Amino acid sequence: MAEKEGGIVKKGHQEGTKMSVALLEEFGLPSGLLPLADVIEVGFVRSTGYMWILQKKKVEHNFKMISKLVSYDTEITGYVEKKQIKKLKGVKAKELVLWPPVNQITIDDPPTGKIHFKSLAGITKTFPVEAFAAGQ
Template identity: 35%
Template sequence: MAYQIESHRSGAEVVTGDAICKKKSIDLLEELGLPKGLGPSAYGGHSGVWKIKQTVSYAAEVTAFVEKGKLQKITGVKTKELMLWLSVVEVYVPEASPQKVTFKTGTGLSDSFDATAFALGE
């Protein structure tokens, strides 16, 4: 996976710094049609608790391949399930059910939640 990310990095937009990363992540999520509260900017740091009571952790670098309504091959995002930290590898909003957000983990588990749970307090 690291090689795949490195091979695409030259064509990717890479940003650093807290303020610009927060703004860019919100802008990107909005452009993709995903809830703006999915990114680390919602918590002002690298960890937090989504409104669905899931603990989430973000690495210093988060990567993903993006398309409308979907983040794929995500690296750097984990969620705590019982006592285990699981990598989140895909997040998408199904066209047929845009009020839901579905998360897939590296273990093949997936779950869907109400998209309003990931809205920023605007």
């Protein structure tokens, strides 16, 4: 794919996870935002901010602090920039019985301790940033 041209690629779970956490931290996003399992590949194109993650199977993660179940597909893509991820694909958050896709994640700058998840349907949910810290 043209989007992946010039990208840095890490293969395997350990290297891929390390890279995804490093990218989240570099751009001021909480390091527990992408709880991955069985990572095949993580890639990042610095010139465009395009990031992709491939994992063997879909992962569902419950963020206990906010009682929110989030589903991460086998392929996750998006554009990472300072304090936000745009055009996100492959991530869904459970809302009652629906699983609307999350397509943008933004952290307030200057920081207020809040993180916002926006779905294509225009629904925005706001949570405390610390709910997505590593190990949550």
